[in-house]
Amino acid sequence: MTLSIKDLPQEDLFGPGNAGCRGCGAAIAGRQAMKALGPRTIVSIPASCMATLSGSNQRTAWQVPFYHTLFEIAPAVAAGIRAALDAQGIRDVNVVSWAGDAGTADIGFQSLSGAAERNDAIIHVCYDNEMYMNTNGQTGSQTPLYAITSNQRKGKQTCKKDMLAIMLAHGIGYAASASISHPLDLIAKLKKAAARRSFSYVHILTPCYRGWGIPTDQSVAVARKAVECGLWELYEVEDGVRRRTYEPSFIPVAEYLAPQGRFKNLTADKIQEMQDAVNRYYHREEGKA
Amino acid sequence: MIKDLPVVPSAKAGSMAAAPAGAAWREQHPVIGTACNQCLECTLFCPEGALVQTGGNMTVMLSLCNGCGICAVECRLQAIAMVREYTGVSGVFPLREEKV
Numbered sequence: 014m015t016l017s018i019k020d021l022p023q024e025d026l027f028g029p030g031n032a033g034c035r036g037c038g039a040a041i042a043g044r045q046a047m048k049a050l051g052p053r054t055i056v057s058i059p060a061s062c063m064a065t066l067s068g069s070n071q072r073t074a075w076q077v078p079f080y081h082t083l084f085e086i087a088p089a090v091a092a093g094i095r096a097a098l099d100a101q102g103i104r105d106v107n108v109v110s111w112a113g114d115a116g117t118a119d120i121g122f123q124s125l126s127g128a129a130e131r132n133d134a135i136i137h138v139c140y141d142n143e144m145y146m147n148t149n150g151q152t153g154s155q156t157p158l159y160a161i162t163s164n165q166r167k168g169k170q171t172c173k174k175d176m177l178a179i180m181l182a183h184g185i186g187y188a189a190s191a192s193i194s195h196p197l198d199l200i201a202k203l204k205k206a207a208a209r210r211s212f213s214y215v216h217i218l219t220p221c222y223r224g225w226g227i228p229t230d231q232s233v234a235v236a237r238k239a240v241e242c243g244l245w246e247l248y249e250v251e252d253g254v255r256r257r258t259y260e261p262s263f264i265p266v267a268e269y270l271a272p273q274g275r276f277k278n279l280t281a282d283k284i285q286e287m288q289d290a291v292n293r294y295y296h297r298e299e300g301k302a
Numbered sequence: 303m304i305k306d307l308p309v310v311p312s313a314k315a316g317s318m319a320a321a322p323a324g325a326a327w328r329e330q331h332p333v334i335g336t337a338c339n340q341c342l343e344c345t346l347f348c349p350e351g352a353l354v355q356t357g358g359n360m361t362v363m364l365s366l367c368n369g370c371g372i373c374a375v376e377c378r379l380q381a382i383a384m385v386r387e388y389t390g391v392s393g394v395f396p397l398r399e400e401k402v
Contacts, residue, residue, distance in 0.1 A: 018342040028351035029366050030318030035327075036370035040349035048346075072321075073313035196346040230371030230384075233347050 016197045021048045024076075031074035033066035036229035038193055038219030038236065040066060042140045043111070045196045046217075049203035050136075052077060054107040055094050059087040059121055061113035062147040062221075063140060084120050087112045088128035091135040107136060107207045114141045114155035117216075118176050129183040129212050136206045136213045139176060142221035150224040157244075159283055160275045162224070168278055180214040181250055187213040189249035189258075193220075194237035198258055202249055218245050226274015238269040243291040266291055324350060324368025330384045332373050334360045337381035344373040344382065 026047035033040040039062050057080040058064045064081045067074045082090045091110035112121050117139035145151040150163040154174040161168050180188050187206050191199035206213035220232045239245035247259040266288045270276040338360050345353045352366040374382040
């Protein structure tokens with residue numbers, strides 16, 4: 014089944030009027046995701062950019078019920094909503110916990126792990142801007158190697174934690190990575206997740222122009238470069254079967270790294286080190302760009 | 303029993319669209335040229351949902367657009383141009399001297 018843009022609903026269930034920065038990757042991810050999830054959806058979001066930009070006080074940018082939860086508990090709240098719906102016999106609603114990289118991989122990890130282990134019928138979406146951007150861009154476990162953050166001016170010295178592998182270790186039925194630069198791929202994955210009645214995990218790359226040090230109009234272009242150079246692999250694991258959903262064209266990783274302010278300290282050696290790692294991962298010839 | 307619970311204050315669905323924050327600090331806005339073939343790709347890349355197809359034409363809802371420029375970069379046909387403008391307390395008007 015291949016999706017076409019013309020088949021997607023024109024209405025926006027999230028987006029118009031949101032208070033995101035210019036070129037906000039998270040807002041783009043939210044709009045694309047709601048094209049897949051549809052109006053029968055309930056969203057819980059912990060403290061994050063997404064919670065801030067999509068509503069405060071008596072105003073919201075969502076057309077569906079949206080709960081702003083405490084930082085640690087978005088998947089637990091979603092699991093509770095699912096239990097309440099089950100108790101009322103309501104079966105046609107998607108329950109989504111939508112958290113940033115901190116609300117997923119660090120601060121919110123215990124409740125996420127708990128929901129995955131219980132196999133609660135929710136979709137957890139991690140929109141990953143690779144820093145704690147709502148609090149001015151501190152280092153988190155999803156920050157990539159060598160990226161400069163507001164509290165590590167020399168760049169992070171350890172690698173990004175592989176959240177998909179961690180979630181798959183829970184034995185969940187569906188996990189996928191996605192990028193805002195490939196919206197139809199993202200929408201197809203969320204549709205798959207929504208069709209299942211078990212725990213699903215979708216991890217979306219959503220560049221943040223402030224944290225990444227890029228012009229506002231490059232959010233999507235940079236996400237595409239991340240995919241094309243091979244550093245952000247688009248794949249899904251469905252009932253244990255792993256499938257790469259997009260074959261990258263393998264542009265040099267330097268084309269992705271060099272335009273970003275957060276990688277301005279990278280030396281040629283370190284770029285080559287990352288290129289070698291990509292080549293090893295995809296079993297490509299050593300030294301080939 | 304659930305229906306007996308008190309109704310807590312909650313926001314009206316989509317109420318932020320009535321007074322969008324982003325349009326107030328816009329510095330440029332997209333203008334869609336004749337090369338547009340209605341592929342609708344830009345509609346999926348706009349963070350605000352400002353690009354809509356109405357009556358077989360693409361239109362920019364300037365009340366929502368915050369001028370990020372993603373649509374102009376992503377358009378495969380280069381059919382979208384960003385036009386600089388002044389936005390502020392005095393209203394919105396294009397900068398005349400600016401070459402696009």
